[in-house]
Amino acid sequence: MTEQREQELVSASIDGELNGDERIELDSLLESSSEARELKTELEQLDSLLNELPDLDPPPSLQASIMAKSAPRPTESSTSALGWLRDLVPGSGLRYVLATGAGALIALIVIGGQPLDPGPFDYSQMVGTMSPGAAQNSGDVIDSYAFSAGAIAGQMQLRRVGDAMFLDIEADTEQPMDIAADFGNAGLSPDLVAQVDGRAESIAIAGQAMQVQTSGKQRLTILLRRVNDARTAGEAEISLEISSEGRVLDTGVLKASW
Amino acid sequence: MDRDQEKAMIESCQNGDREALEKLVRQMQKPIYNAAYRMLGNPDQAADVTQTTFLKVFENIQRFDQQHRIFSWTYRIAMNESIDQLKRGKRLEPLTDMPVSETGSPRKEAAREQLADTVQTTLMELGEDQRAVMTLRHFSDCSYEDISRILDIPEKTVKSRLYSARQQMKSRLKEHGVFSS
Numbered sequence: 001m002t003e004q005r006e007q008e009l010v011s012a013s014i015d016g017e018l019n020g021d022e023r024i025e026l027d028s029l030l031e032s033s034s035e036a037r038e039l040k041t042e043l044e045q046l047d048s049l050l051n052e053l054p055d056l057d058p059p060p061s062l063q064a065s066i067m068a069k070s071a072p073r074p075t076e077s078s079t080s081a082l083g084w085l086r087d088l089v090p091g092s093g094l095r096y097v098l099a100t101g102a103g104a105l106i107a108l109i110v111i112g113g114q115p116l117d118p119g120p121f122d123y124s125q126m127v128g129t130m131s132p133g134a135a136q137n138s139g140d141v142i143d144s145y146a147f148s149a150g151a152i153a154g155q156m157q158l159r160r161v162g163d164a165m166f167l168d169i170e171a172d173t174e175q176p177m178d179i180a181a182d183f184g185n186a187g188l189s190p191d192l193v194a195q196v197d198g199r200a201e202s203i204a205i206a207g208q209a210m211q212v213q214t215s216g217k218q219r220l221t222i223l224l225r226r227v228n229d230a231r232t233a234g235e236a237e238i239s240l241e242i243s244s245e246g247r248v249l250d251t252g253v254l255k256a257s258w
Numbered sequence: 259m260d261r262d263q264e265k266a267m268i269e270s271c272q273n274g275d276r277e278a279l280e281k282l283v284r285q286m287q288k289p290i291y292n293a294a295y296r297m298l299g300n301p302d303q304a305a306d307v308t309q310t311t312f313l314k315v316f317e318n319i320q321r322f323d324q325q326h327r328i329f330s331w332t333y334r335i336a337m338n339e340s341i342d343q344l345k346r347g348k349r350l351e352p353l354t355d356m357p358v359s360e361t362g363s364p365r366k367e368a369a370r371e372q373l374a375d376t377v378q379t380t381l382m383e384l385g386e387d388q389r390a391v392m393t394l395r396h397f398s399d400c401s402y403e404d405i406s407r408i409l410d411i412p413e414k415t416v417k418s419r420l421y422s423a424r425q426q427m428k429s430r431l432k433e434h435g436v437f438s439s
Contacts, residue, residue: 007421015395015420017402045437046428050396053374058291059305063283066312070279206276248305 006036014043059251061241064182068211071204139166142257147242149249152177154218156240158254165224165256167238169212176201176215178243183224184208186236186256192223259285268328271319279319283312286329289398290336296393297340299382307343311336326407333398334408341386373436380430388423391416 009026012018018026029036059065139161146155154171165188171177183189190210193203197219204211208227212220238254259267270278290311295304314335322331381389390409394400406413431437 008417011417011421011424015402042428042437043424046424046431047396049373049377049431049437050392052370053377053397054370055288056292056295056301056304058287058308059301062291062305062308063280063287066283066287066309067276067280069309070313070316207280246306246309248302 006033007039010036010040010043013040014047059241059248060239060253061180061182061251064184064206064209064239065178065180065211065241065243067206068180068204068209069178071206071211143254145240145252145254147250147252149242149244151175152242152244152249154242156254158238158256163226165226167222167224167254169218169220169222171214171218173215173218173244175244176213178241179212179214180209180241180243181211182209182239186224186238187226188224188236188238188256189227190222191225194221194223195219196221264328265324268319268322268324271316272322279316282315282328286332287312289329290332293333293393293398294336294340296378296381296397297337297386297389298343299378303343307336307339310339314339330404330407333394333400333404334410337390337394337408341390344386376434376436377431380427380434383430384423384426388419388426391419392423392427395420 006029009018009022009029012022013026030040139159142158142160142165144155144157147153151174152171153173154169156170157168159166159168167181167190169179171179181190184207189208190205195218198214198217200212200214200218200220202211202213210222236256238256240252240254241248242250242252267278267281271282287308291304291308294307294311295301298304298307311332315332322328381392384392391405394405394408400408402413402416405411405416409416411419428437
């Protein structure tokens with residue numbers, strides 16, 4: 001038997017790739033060759049060492065980030081028709097609102113057609129005009145998260161106002177930045193987005209995930225609606241991921257206790 | 259997931275069903291991320307590669323031939339993306355802040371992390387071709403046939419690369435004092 005054949009047989013035994021005849025051939029080899037026995041022991045040790053390495057968990061918001069990035073992008077012509085968003089969130093009513101800052105008042109541009117069910121907290125007053133103070137300063141701050149990486153810095157704050165929650169985002173970046181948020185574990189869903197200062201390049205909502213692409217200075221307030229009670233009894237988490245040019249810069253969570 | 263369930267899921271993906279796409283990501287993101295991490299040795303780059311892999315899968319799902327297995331195709335994209343990333347020569351960060359699934363006592367955990375770092379460093383010392391076969395065999399649990407299909411190389415080459423990679427790893431790990439003779 002050639003040395004190469006011996007190596008093949010021993011390796012295949014480690015990998016569980018031997019057939020019946022080869023198993024007999026290997027048994028005979030191991031009986032007659034101390035080198036083959038030593039090789040088998042070493043390869044088993046290596047195999048066992050590699051098997052001890054733990055599986056790694058991907059970043060918590062990776063899935064949301066992938067889904068948001070794969071969503072069709074809104075264009076000038078499609079934003080008014082909302083076609084891409086209807087495909088994204090089948091059966092939803094109004095899911096997407098853009099607002100542009102104008103002095104102390106914010107003009108909200110409603111891009112959906114159907115009326116909102118206001119639920120326990122009547123947020124229908126957000127459509128129209130409101131002051132930035134009302135948008136970003138009221139209620140109790142539940143949790144906050146700050147991020148800083150190179151030319152990108154900012155913070156997020158989760159507020160509760162009655163039965164509603166708001167996520168405030170402030171960012172200052174000299175390069176394009178993506179913010180991905182997954183509200184699935186918190187039983188929340190993003191419903192309205194007000195751009196208090198600056199204007200995001202795109203905002204996409206897919207189910208209970210959201211992705212904002214922006215650069216420069218930006219302030220956003222997002223109204224979050226409770227969509228289920230699964231995690232509302234205790235603390236639930238919103239997963240966050242900050243990335244730039246396809247590179248993940250930071251990840252974090254906001255605890256959303258009711 | 260059996261073959262029929264996989265076929266149904268792929269058909270839904272091909273029909274633009276985003277829930278099916280999301281299911282695909284949910285099922286495959288962890289193994290793909292782990293394979294990319296073993297190839298790149300860097301969690302951020304592994305996340306980048308995982309994301310790019312799935313975006314390419316979505317982009318090309320219409321052309322996917324159901325005679326093949328989706329995992330082989332997805333792994334193939336991930337391995338190519340990882341190798342491209344390495345060729346672009348992006349600087350590797352030190353192996354810190356590795357996200358680990360399980361936890362134990364602090365001392366055990368520290369020893370385990372050190373061992374994991376040493377093994378990953380040794381893996382990174384292999385050539386890309388050898389690292390690819392080791393990753394698919396040991397961390398993705400692929401058979402010789404799977405590896406051959408994913409990397410588009412003959413099974414004979416898979417065997418010889420695995421053998422030489424293992425010999426090299428044994429020797430390096432002995433130098434690091436991890437592996438006994």
